[in-house]
Amino acid sequence: MSQKQSKRDTKAGKNDDGKSTQKQLTLDASVANVVSPEAKTDTGGVAALLSELRKFRQESGDAQRDIIESQTRLETSMTEIKQQISQLEEMTTVEGRVSNTEDKGIRQERALAYLLKRDTKLAARQDDLENRLRRNNIRVYGIPEDAEGKAMIPFITGFFKTALKLQEDLIISLERAHRATTPKPKSSAPPRSIIVRFLDLSVKQVVLQQAWKQRDIEYQGKKVYFDQDYSPEVVRKRKQVREVIKKLRERNIKAQALYPAQLKIFLETGVKTFGSLGEAQSTLTDLGVTVDLDDRDKLERELLRDSWSTQGNQRKRGFSLSPGEIRDIMKSVEQH
Incomplete structure (x- = not known):
């Protein structure tokens, strides 16, 4: 290699070293620009910045964990709400069934009352026809x-x-x-x-x-x-009336038994006639005579109380069912 060539290489190396030094100074200047003005004159500024960054990172992690926990709690709450909604839907279904059952029971009770009253009327009519034949x-x-x-x-x-x-x-x-x-x-x-x-x-x-x-x-x-x-039913009722007449005569009160099982009492205030012993019960109690009426007679008296009332009065008192209600009851019976 010639001497001239060596001189050129030495000069080029010096130039490269100068450029590297210049680049480093430029980078240091850039970093210095990021650092706060206070840190430019403080040798611990960079350490403080790193500490703040670590603290920020820790706070960010804590916040992220809180967010994850909140999401977990929200998902748990949503699951519980879904379960409660499902239970409410089941309760609503049960309440609907109970309501339908109660409505059906009310219709059946009304139908039973209607049939009992009709059966009692038919039995009384049949007994009357039997006595007419006798x-x-x-x-x-x-x-x-x-x-x-x-x-x-x-x-x-x-x-x-x-x-x-x-x-x-x-x-x-x-x-x-x-x-x-x-x-x-x-x-x-x-x-x-x-x-x-x-x-x-x-x-x-x-x-x-x-x-x-x-x-x-x-x-x-x-x-x-x-x-x-007489028919057996009239004989039974007249026997009860005769027993009451016997008690009245023991108290020197005149009384008679009229057809079919009516009671006629001769009092000082006048003559009173009762269609049944149930109607005469209060008067007999005042006279000191006890009357034992069985549940059958009480029910019959209640069912036949309005036998001769008009259809309008029956509607007002609610003793009869409309044809539509009877059809609905028959359909519900067929379905079950």
């Missing part, structure tokens, strides 16, 4: 069993003519005569009654009135009684 009948009590032999009609016709003081020209025509349709009693038990049906109602009335007028009628030394032929 108008030509009388019952004879006290005649011993088998006294009639094999021919009941000739026997009972002859008994009427011999035991009762009837007109000789009275023609007694019977449709039928037979013992009560119950099992034959033992010899020690009272005999069954004899049911006699007349063809002519007026003849039946004459025979019965004469028997009640004579009172003391016997057959083979046995006391014989005559009475109307």
Whole structure:
């Protein structure tokens, strides 16, 4: 290598070192510009900046963790809210079912009340028709069993003519005569009654009135009684009325039993007639007579209380169902 060439290389290296030094000074100046003016004159400025950056980084991390925890709590709350909404929906469904069941129960109770009242009216009407069919009948009590032999009609016709003081020209025509349709009693038990049906109602009335007028009628030394032929229900009610009449007579109060089971009381203030013992209960209590009415009679009295009321009054009192309500009830019954 020549001497000139060495001189050139030495001069170029010096120039490169100068450029590197200049670049470093420029970078230091840039860093110095970032540092606060106070840090330019303070040798610990950079350390303080780094400390602030570390503190900011720590605070940012804490804030991020708080945000994550808040999100977790929010998700938990949302899950609980969803569960509560699901429970509320289930409760709403249950409440709807309970409401529907209550409504159905109310309709069924109304239908039952309607059917009970209708059944009671039909039973009363049927009992009335039965008693009307028995108008030509009388019952004879006290005649011993088998006294009639094999021919009941000739026997009972002859008994009427011999035991009762009837007109000789009275023609007694019977449709039928037979013992009560119950099992034959033992010899020690009272005999069954004899049911006699007349063809002519007026003849039946004459025979019965004469028997009640004579009172003391016997057959083979046995006391014989005559009475109307009533249905079992009327017989039961009239028996209760007779017991009340017996108590009233013990208190020297005159009373009578009217058809079907009415009570007629003769008081000093006047005559009072009651359609049933239930209607007479308050008056009888004032007279010192107790009446024991069973639940059956009370219910029947309540159901038949407005039997003859108008349809408008029934609507006002709510005792009847409309055809639409009855159809709805029938549909609900068919569905279940």
